Amino acid sequence: MKTSESLDGARSVLRDRFGLSDFKPGQQKVIESLLAGRSAAAVFPTGGGKSLCYQLPSQLFPDTTVVVSPLIALMKDQCDALQARGISAARLDSSLSQEEWRQTMEGIRSGQTKILYVAPERFFNERFRATLETLKISLFAIDEAHCISQWGHNFRPDYLKLAELTKEMEIPLVLALTATATPEVLSDIQNAFEIKDVDAVRTPFYRPNLQLRSNVLPSEQHYPVLLERIRGRERGPTLVYVTVQKAAEEIAEKLSQDGLNATAYHAGMDTADRTRIQQQFLESDDGIVVATIAFGMGIDKANIRYVYHYNPSKSLEAYAQEIGRAGRDGSDSICEMLLVPEDRIVLENFTYGDIPTAGAVRMLFERIAGQSESFFISHYKLSAETDVRMLVLRTLLTYLELDGYLKGTSPRYDSYEFRPKVTSKSILAHFEGEKREFITGILASSVKRKTWFGLPLAVTARRLKTDRARIVKAVDFMAERGWMEVRVSDLVHGYSKLKPIEDPEALADRYYERLQQREESEIGRLGQVLDLATAQVCQARTLSEHFGETLEEDCGRCSACLGEGPLALPVSQAQGIGSSASDAIARIVDEHPDLLSDPRAQARFLCGLSSPKFVSKRLTRDPHYGVCNHVPFARVLEALRQ
Incomplete structure (x- = not known):
C-alpha cells in the first residue's frame, strides 16, 4: 500500500471512528512513518495527542497493537475511552480475574480486539511471554518511553530491557511515546529502538495559555x-x-x-x-x-x-x-x-534515601558472584537479605547485564496451582493422540490439596521428558478455555553468566560510584x-x-516577567542532630550492629528513610526513627562521620 493511500485510509478512520476532522500537530507525521513501515518516536507535550498515534494505525494494521503502559488506572481509562467510540481495546493486568483474562485473550485471538494494553513488568513473566509468543503483533507502542534512559529523570530497568525484547521477538514496528524527553533522552530512545532522525517527531513544548x-x-x-x-x-x-x-x-x-x-x-x-x-x-x-x-x-x-x-x-x-x-x-x-x-x-x-550503603552493594555482588553459571533468584528475597531497595537492586542487576556480566533469561514462578472447573474426563475429551497423553501426564502429576491442585513443574517436566515452557503453555491453554483456574506465586528471575565476576568487591565499589552519580x-x-x-x-x-526549544521572546505572563521575582529560597537554619539523636543512635547500633554500623545507614534511620531490613527488624517503629527528618541528610551524615 502506498503511503498516500494509507494516509487516505487514516483520514477516514480519524473521521469515522474517532469523530475528528483533522490531526493535531505532529500526529500525521508519526502515523505516516508507521504506515510506511518505519518505527517512530513521538515527543508531544502532555495533552498533545500521543495516544492517537497508535490507536488510529491499530485499526489499519492486520494484527495486534501491544501498548506498554505503566499504570493500571491509565490503561483502564484508555480502554474505556476507546470502548465509548466503539473501538474494542483490552488490558492485561493484575486486577483481572481468570475469566476476564480468558475473555480478553479470546477477543485478541479472534481479531475483534486490536489494541492490548500491558504493564512493562509483564513482559518478564513466563506465563505472559508464552502467551505473547502465540500472537501476531503489528505494532509495539511504548508509553512513557523516557523511562528507558538510565540518565533520564525516571529510569526504570524494565524499560531498558524492552528494547532487547523487541529484537528477540522480531517486532516489526515500534512507536516510542513521551511528553518529557530532553534532546539527550530522545537520543537514548532512538538508539535503543533504532529510530531514524526523520521519524523522531517533536512538537512545540511551549503553551502560551x-x-x-x-x-x-x-x-x-x-x-x-x-x-x-x-x-x-x-x-x-x-x-x-x-x-x-x-x-x-x-x-x-x-x-x-x-x-x-x-x-x-x-x-x-x-x-x-x-x-x-x-x-x-x-x-x-x-x-x-x-x-x-x-x-x-x-x-x-x-x-x-x-x-x-x-x-x-x-x-x-x-x-x-x-x-x-x-x-x-x-x-x-x-x-x-x-x-x-x-x-x-x-x-x-527522599533522594538520599534510595542509595544503600556500600557494604550492602558489596553483599549483593558477592551473592551474584557465588551463583552457578545459570541460576534463578528471587529479587524480593535478595532485596531483603542485602538491604538494597527493590528499584536500586533491579538497576544494579540491569547494569550487570548492560556491561556483559549477566544475561537475563525468562523469569518463572516456582509455584503453580490450578482449580478444575470441569472434570479431567471433560478436558481430555478435547485431545487425542500424543497431545492427550501429554495433558494426561500433566493432570496425573498434580497434587491434591483442599480445593487447589499443586503442579510441581520441574518434576512434571522430567517425568514427561519435555521442557517447562510447553507445560506452562498447556496449562494456560486450558485456563483460557475456562476448564481450570490457575494461580502462580514465588516469582524468580533467571540469569546466565556471560563472564565471571572475578573481584566482586571492586566491581561493587565501581557500581556504587555510579549510584552516587545518579544521586547527584x-x-x-x-x-x-x-x-x-x-x-x-x-x-x-x-x-x-x-526541552530543546528556544522561545523568540519572553512569555510576559510568568512571575519573573510580571516583576514578582527574583525570589530567594532561604537556606535552612536547621541545627545539628542533637544529643538525643546521638544517644539514640548509640543505643540502636549496640542493639543492631549488623544494620547500623555504617554512618549512611545511621543517617537514614535518623532522617526516617526506610530500607528493607529497617522494616523487617521493625526499626521504623522505634520512637527515634525519623527524629531528624527536618535536618538535611548531608548534614546528618557529616555529623555522624565526625
Missing part, C-alpha cells in the same frame, strides 16, 4: 496562601500536588473544613475509591483534588484551570508533565508553585526546579530551553 507563577513563603504562611489563592480566584477544576500521602489527606481535610469541595487522592487508597474520586473530578466544574503524583496520568479533562504545587516536583520533567494537565481546552490556566524552605530538605532526603544527578534535577521557582528569568523560556 499556561501562566507559570511561583511564590516563596515562610512555613506558617504555606497553607493560608494556598487557601487565599483558591478563594480569591474564579472557581474552576483545580489540582493541588503534594509530595506525600499524609499531606494529601491533611490539606484536603483543611480545605474541606474551610468550605471548599476538596478530596485527597494517592496510591495508598483503595482502587474503588481512587476510581470514584477520579470520576467525580472529571464530571466537576469546580472540584479540587489534593494529590500525590499518582493522580493525573491519562486524565482527559480539558478544563483544568489551576495546578498548584504545594510541594515542588522532583524534576523539571515531572513538573512539565503535571502542569501539562491544565488548560488543554486552550483557555488560560494558572500553574503556581508555593515553596517553603523545608521543601528542599524533604525532597533531597537527582539532586541537580531538584535544584533546577527550585531555580525555576525562584524566577530569575522568564520561567516559560527556562522550561522550554530545558
Whole structure:
C-alpha cells in the first residue's frame, strides 16, 4: 500500500471512528512513518495527542497493537475511552480475574480486539511471554518511553530491557511515546529502538495559555496562601500536588473544613475509591483534588484551570508533565508553585534515601558472584537479605547485564496451582493422540490439596521428558478455555553468566560510584526546579530551553516577567542532630550492629528513610526513627562521620 493511500485510509478512520476532522500537530507525521513501515518516536507535550498515534494505525494494521503502559488506572481509562467510540481495546493486568483474562485473550485471538494494553513488568513473566509468543503483533507502542534512559529523570530497568525484547521477538514496528524527553533522552530512545532522525517527531513544548507563577513563603504562611489563592480566584477544576500521602489527606481535610469541595487522592487508597474520586473530578466544574503524583496520568479533562504545587516536583520533567494537565481546552490556566524552605530538605532526603550503603552493594555482588553459571533468584528475597531497595537492586542487576556480566533469561514462578472447573474426563475429551497423553501426564502429576491442585513443574517436566515452557503453555491453554483456574506465586528471575565476576568487591565499589552519580544527578534535577521557582528569568523560556526549544521572546505572563521575582529560597537554619539523636543512635547500633554500623545507614534511620531490613527488624517503629527528618541528610551524615 502506498503511503498516500494509507494516509487516505487514516483520514477516514480519524473521521469515522474517532469523530475528528483533522490531526493535531505532529500526529500525521508519526502515523505516516508507521504506515510506511518505519518505527517512530513521538515527543508531544502532555495533552498533545500521543495516544492517537497508535490507536488510529491499530485499526489499519492486520494484527495486534501491544501498548506498554505503566499504570493500571491509565490503561483502564484508555480502554474505556476507546470502548465509548466503539473501538474494542483490552488490558492485561493484575486486577483481572481468570475469566476476564480468558475473555480478553479470546477477543485478541479472534481479531475483534486490536489494541492490548500491558504493564512493562509483564513482559518478564513466563506465563505472559508464552502467551505473547502465540500472537501476531503489528505494532509495539511504548508509553512513557523516557523511562528507558538510565540518565533520564525516571529510569526504570524494565524499560531498558524492552528494547532487547523487541529484537528477540522480531517486532516489526515500534512507536516510542513521551511528553518529557530532553534532546539527550530522545537520543537514548532512538538508539535503543533504532529510530531514524526523520521519524523522531517533536512538537512545540511551549503553551502560551499556561501562566507559570511561583511564590516563596515562610512555613506558617504555606497553607493560608494556598487557601487565599483558591478563594480569591474564579472557581474552576483545580489540582493541588503534594509530595506525600499524609499531606494529601491533611490539606484536603483543611480545605474541606474551610468550605471548599476538596478530596485527597494517592496510591495508598483503595482502587474503588481512587476510581470514584477520579470520576467525580472529571464530571466537576469546580472540584479540587489534593494529590500525590499518582493522580493525573491519562486524565482527559480539558478544563483544568489551576495546578498548584504545594510541594515542588522532583524534576523539571515531572513538573512539565503535571502542569501539562491544565488548560488543554486552550483557555488560560494558572500553574503556581508555593515553596517553603523545608521543601528542599524533604525532597533531597527522599533522594538520599534510595542509595544503600556500600557494604550492602558489596553483599549483593558477592551473592551474584557465588551463583552457578545459570541460576534463578528471587529479587524480593535478595532485596531483603542485602538491604538494597527493590528499584536500586533491579538497576544494579540491569547494569550487570548492560556491561556483559549477566544475561537475563525468562523469569518463572516456582509455584503453580490450578482449580478444575470441569472434570479431567471433560478436558481430555478435547485431545487425542500424543497431545492427550501429554495433558494426561500433566493432570496425573498434580497434587491434591483442599480445593487447589499443586503442579510441581520441574518434576512434571522430567517425568514427561519435555521442557517447562510447553507445560506452562498447556496449562494456560486450558485456563483460557475456562476448564481450570490457575494461580502462580514465588516469582524468580533467571540469569546466565556471560563472564565471571572475578573481584566482586571492586566491581561493587565501581557500581556504587555510579549510584552516587545518579544521586547527584537527582539532586541537580531538584535544584533546577527550585531555580525555576525562584524566577530569575522568564520561567516559560527556562522550561522550554530545558526541552530543546528556544522561545523568540519572553512569555510576559510568568512571575519573573510580571516583576514578582527574583525570589530567594532561604537556606535552612536547621541545627545539628542533637544529643538525643546521638544517644539514640548509640543505643540502636549496640542493639543492631549488623544494620547500623555504617554512618549512611545511621543517617537514614535518623532522617526516617526506610530500607528493607529497617522494616523487617521493625526499626521504623522505634520512637527515634525519623527524629531528624527536618535536618538535611548531608548534614546528618557529616555529623555522624565526625
